Amino acid sequence: MEQRHLGRTGLKVSRLALGTMTWGRDTDEHEARDQLTAFVEAGGTLVDTAAGYADGDSERVLGRLLGKVVRRDELVLATKAGVSRHTGQRVVDVSRRTLLAELDASLRRLDVDAIDLWQVHTWSATVPFEETxxxxxxAVTSGRARYVGVSNYTSWQTAMAATHQRAWPGRAPVASTQVEYSLLQRGVEREVLPAAEMLGLGVLPWSPLGRGVLTGKYRFGTPADSRAASPHFERFVGIYLDKRSQRIVDAVCRAADGLGLAPLEVALAWVRDRPGVTAPVVGARTSAQLRGSLTVEDVELPPEITLALDDVSAPPLGHPEQD
Structure with missing residues (x-):
């Protein structure tokens, strides 16, 4: 698998990342092992998790697999802190106290000495950004993390964080931003991606398959074994089961038919090769689903197909983007 630099850093990562949001909950350890094996065999190196995934169980499962499926030094481990659901509700706390406590807990669960890429999971206005x-x-000066990044930040938040970290020698530079980006969600193209490019940040798109909708599985209903049928993800997927999304999915499926590809290969290749993107984060419930995504390494979309998909999925623009 092709390797890319993470932004303007010297860190190289595979141009697809393995997402583990379902590990420890909808994906058991046996399936997780198969996924990690398939990913590594395909040349993948970047694995993304979070302290808040399955109340830490995602990290626990990944930690138990390290050294069994793959050597620690063969992976780039990325995790996030600042969001939890241990109370049953989504709780955001990006205070210094909580972030560093979650980092230490992540290190224990993963059974490693350091995280390769440690990310603030989301922005919160309730905590001074300087404290966060x-x-x-x-984390960097203590050796707990090697690189740091942000996640789900708007453009001004991204720019402020990256600029603040550059303003004084000794601060840890922001290496990357993780945001939702797909043919169904192109809002980050307005300002987040230009900010990331200007500031030299790598971009890690999450849900590059439109929360699974771009696979085409929901064109004629909701399969019983799909995420949209799961109580955990019904609302998460449902926002893209509308008429606009259907038009885009239909275009992806037509392109896939003409190219002899699967719809997910077309959708994933599109976002993987967007300007500024380092590595889409691909999550799967089963190893069979993941293997279907890994075939995209050999796919390069013809320019005319890319332009057609750009056109059908174009986000609305106005002031100031088009001035």
Missing amino acids: LSALDF
């Missing part, structure tokens, strides 16, 4: 970013500095 000071946790990134301490």
